[in-house]
């Protein structure tokens with residue numbers, strides 16, 4: 001018997017593909033910058049599976065409770081399948097083995113590159129401006145590279161020493177200390193590359209990053225598109241099961257809004273220094289100083305108390321009674337980051353391969369949820 005696909009499932013299964021197409025079209029018109037090292041990317045998206053797990057499980061605990069063992073097993077199974085796929089695809093979980101996305105990258109000709117110096121500037125010894133995309137990242141990578149090379153300095157030739165002195169001067173921005181050697185920048189790049197690749201198997205982007213190298217050249221499936229597709233489909237997929245309860249709970253404690261309104265009004269109508277009328281002395285018609293002091297101290301204290309009530313009410317409403325709000329906010333944040341990735345980062349094919357790899361598994365998991 002053919003199963004009917006609901007409107008919600010159409011939304012669930014089409015959100016990421018449609019956003020990718022939409023972002024791709026926007027990329028022809030928009031020319032925007034996105035900060036790879038911004039707090040949103042570093043603390044949220046790059047730790048996305050953690051946030052998704054916490055919010056997803058918290059919602060499940062709050063709406064389903066801990067008693068219904070049957071439904072627990074199913075959710076746990078889906079979570080384990082998705083987590084395992086995320087781990088195999090993006091993380092080096094088996095010591096020495098690269099994750100799938102890095103295997104694809106190296107098989108298609110990508111490698112960890114150490115083109116530190118600009119090979120075209122033979123006399124001037126300039127840093128290669130294409131070595132990492134921002135000055136900060138370049139400096140950080142040079143510092144990492146410097147530390148690695150320092151540990152390898154018992155090299156038979158003195159080329160490493162030479163490379164070190166050059167990198168050190170770039171790191172400390174002290175060009176005067178540069179030693180003159182008999183090598184060209186291109187030769188020194190090749191040499192650094194050779195000793196590092198000889199010293200260590202650099203088969204994953206993580207290892208490459210830890211050495212300060214640049215992961216370029218192959219087909220690099222987008223890790224962000226992969227992870228965000230998996231996370232959004234997990235959160236929205238599980239929302240199918242808890243959605244009705246969550247919706248009912250949202251409207252059940254409507255009284256909260258009345259309470260919030262009352263506290264806000266209280267803050268707005270508190271008497272400030274200007275609103276206070278001081279009692280005047282009948283002798284010299286001067287205002288009472290105690291009234292002024294009271295006016296200075298009382299309103300801030302009362303506002304602080306009202307703010308405390310408001311925050312407590314909101315925290316209870318959102319975190320305890322309606323964690324679905326957190327889930328929706330998280331999906332909104334993932335969607336935004338997904339859109340930015342489609343506009344700014346990777347080629348269309350790399351975005352598509354990231355999407356397809358996550359989408360197929362998540363679709364198999366959520367097509368037959370009941």
Ligand SMILES: CCCCCCCC/C=C\CCCCCCCC(=O)SCCNC(=O)CCNC(=O)[C@H](O)C(C)(C)COP(=O)(O)O
Nearest residue numbers: 045046047048049050053054055057058090205223224227
């Ligand atoms: C609302 C608060 C209430 C709290 C109540 C808690 C109750 C919840 C009950 C259970 C909690 C669940 C336990 C959570 C365990 C989570 C385990 C983890 O997943 S930890 C690991 C997290 N790691 C990540 O998220 C990394 C994700 N990033 C990546 O995979 C990569 O950076 C990338 C693929 C995005 C990019 O790779 P790149 O090489 O291209 O840079």
Ligand SMILES: Nc1ncnc2c1ncn2[C@@H]1O[C@H](COP(=O)(O)O)[C@@H](OP(=O)(O)O)[C@H]1O
Nearest residue numbers: 034035036041221222223224225337340341345
């Ligand atoms: N939406 C986004 N916002 C900021 N940076 C993003 C991004 N999407 C991708 N990136 C960055 O682009 C690079 C490739 O991403 P990915 O392969 O995961 O899709 C990564 O750089 P870094 O790995 O140097 O931090 C990542 O941080």
